[in-house]
Amino acid sequence: MEMRRIDPVNCSVARALSVVGERWSLLIVREALDGARRFGEFHSRLGIARNLLATRLETLVTAGVMRRVPYQEPGDRQRFAYELTEQGRALRPTLVALLEWGDTYLADPQGPSVIVRHRPVDEGSSCDEPVKVVLECAAGHSHLAPEDVCRTPGPGARLVESS
Amino acid sequence: MEMRRIDPVNCSVARALSVVGERWSLLIVREALDGARRFGEFHSRLGIARNLLATRLETLVTAGVMRRVPYQEPGDRQRFAYELTEQGRALRPTLVALLEWGDTYLADPQGPSVIVRHRPVDEGSSCDEPVKVVLECAAGHSHLAPEDVCRTPGPGARLVESS
């Protein structure tokens, strides 16, 4: 029985993974979200090989996830730092989701190594409560279980024949 | 100025990525969430090489993300299908987050190819509204912006010296 389904290749998940699905890319973004800015910071925090770090940063910059900004420490020459664009910061929910999944199923026996907290940049430590990622629909139903959602074709869907 | 920060290697994000961060792994999980169960289904939907699919499925099974279950079509020999465990289904928020990010920044000009909808398995199509992933803290503050959260050490954190 033939049916038409969403083309799995023309999908934003696949496109997203083609940008941030390479080894190290999401870890670089995570460190950037945590304040890393300079080549050497990424290198020493992650232990990634230098040449790979250079190509990953370049990939992330051309993809619009990061931006290369010149900086100059007093009494030193000009160097470059890497900071997240708004597009890069928008990966936070993805990283929180991965963190939560890892904490739930692969955690250290000691407990989670990282807790994400509600701590706005401008106010002090107003709330500080742990943050979770939740699925919520446009009608306001929140905390949906994974089984309560399904994929449907959108306006840009290509449909393909499939068994 | 020395400071102690969270060891980036002892982190659930890194552990999660060591399980689902390989090329194809998350796409295999996505297809499984969308109903794929058999070797050939994954193969033809994704166009992945057969040997890689075999090793990825094996990795996912040993990691506890999927389960290998025997099945037998009438008048055919016994074969094996692959289905998600609860741990595998728990990757849904991660995939929705990636999908949303891809839709926002890398979308097809036609619009998103996939829309995730609130459609519980048991009830019919009760709600059907589009689903988004949101950050929410334990105090009930919802729809947090990426800038409003930060990482803090948890009970299992190892701290390392860093510049």
Place this chain on the structure above:
DNA sequence: TTAGTGAGTTTAATTCTTCAACTCAGGGGG
């Protein structure tokens, strides 16, 4: 007996990662 199918293996070519060594531009000490 011969052909066909789903589910994999095997193999060889290509690509990606890693590690180590090297470059390049400036700063500081002697």
Place this chain on the structure above:
DNA sequence: CCCCCTGAGTTGAAGAATTAAACTCACTAA
């Protein structure tokens, strides 16, 4: 001035991962 130091990369060779294509295996159907 000369030599060594640092941060930020680049280059090159060895090792690991990915790909495509051909092959196996167990069984069914004609």
